[in-house]
Amino acid sequence: MTDRTTLADVAAAAGVSVSTASLAFSGAGPISAATKERVLAAATELGYAGPSALGRSLRSGRSGIVGVVIGDQLRRSFRDPVSVQVLDGMAGSLGPRGLGVLLVPATGEEGYTDDLLVSTAPMDAAVLLFGARRESPIFDALRSRGIPVVLGEGPHDLGVPVVGVADRRGTELLAQHLVELGHRRVAVVTLPLGGARRCAPVDDRRLAEIDCPPAEHRLDGLRDAGLDPVVTVEASASLVEAGAEAGRLLLDVAEPPTAVLTHSDLLAAGVLIAARELGLRVPQDVSVAGFDGLDLPWLAPDVLTSVSQPFAAKGAAIADAVMAILAGETPKDVELPVELRLGTTTAPPRA
DSSP states (O other): OOTTOOHHHHHHHHTSOHHHHHHHHHOOSSOOHHHHHHHHHHHHHHTOOOSOHHHHHHHHTOOOEEEEEESSOHHHHTTOHHHHHHHHHHHHHHGGGTOEEEEEEOOSTTSOOOOHHHHHSOOSEEEEOSOOOSSOHHHHHHHHTTOOEEESSOOSOSSSOBEEEOHHHHHHHHHHHHHHHTOOSEEEEEOOOSSSOOOEEOOHHHHHTOOOHHHHHHHHHHHHTTOOOSEEEEOSSSSHHHHHHHHHHHHSSSSOOSEEEESSHHHHHHHHHHHHHTTOOTTTTOEEEOSBOOOOGGGTTOOOBEEEOOHHHHHHHHHHHHHHHHTTOOOOOEEEOOEEEOOSSOOOOOO
């Protein structure tokens, strides 16, 4: 048979009405097991794959799609294992529940801007995976369409569920570890703080402009540990080359810090590479710590001291929040625990 085979053809072959054949595919309504089996057997014989997705969507009022807004350009985000692993955990949990994923990049060099996909694409719910901000045209556009939103990170005062990790506590653990080793001259490399991307030292004015909840929480963790950085540098992205750029800025000076605490493992890897290029030994001359708990075998023999976060569990928790919203429930915020993981890149400072 050709792909023009219709549900009416299947119904005729099975000796049932079109409405009964439709029930065999939808799984809803009264239909005996024997009749359903006869309809499906006829469909197989005729090469009929089932009712169209558009038809199902029109009947149910749902698209079966969850829009996932990536907080960056896709080419950049897919170089970050954190984004990939969380997305994998989420898609792997939504798929068996009959929901697909539409990826939407946050276009614009300076953060979110309105986007045709956000304004028009069919979706039952949306997830802002990373980098949700208090002032976001994409968030506003989704809310104006009446599309429920789940935040994969973000502020807790927007009236939508947030699924995050214990950023603040994790950074506190890292800072305490460095202080206990005896470090007093500790520098920090942050995630992008919002707005125009830059690699530059952070002053009080810049801190007052911060619009990146994860970075804000991780800076709060330093204060919880009583650590006052000698210098803080904002990275242009959570990428290795951005970490290397920040590392050169911090370490190629007359009196470099004895330790560098970064907001991501990719940034930490970049700082480590910059240290090697400058002839500094890690951890003998400078300790380096990250955040995420990524497996980075290409850094061998070094293994980063880091804070490990549960990527797959975060993705699954986001999926659970989406399903709860679609079921008419109001899911609570979730904060997943993190764990300090000691590697080979931190040690007491030189005497």
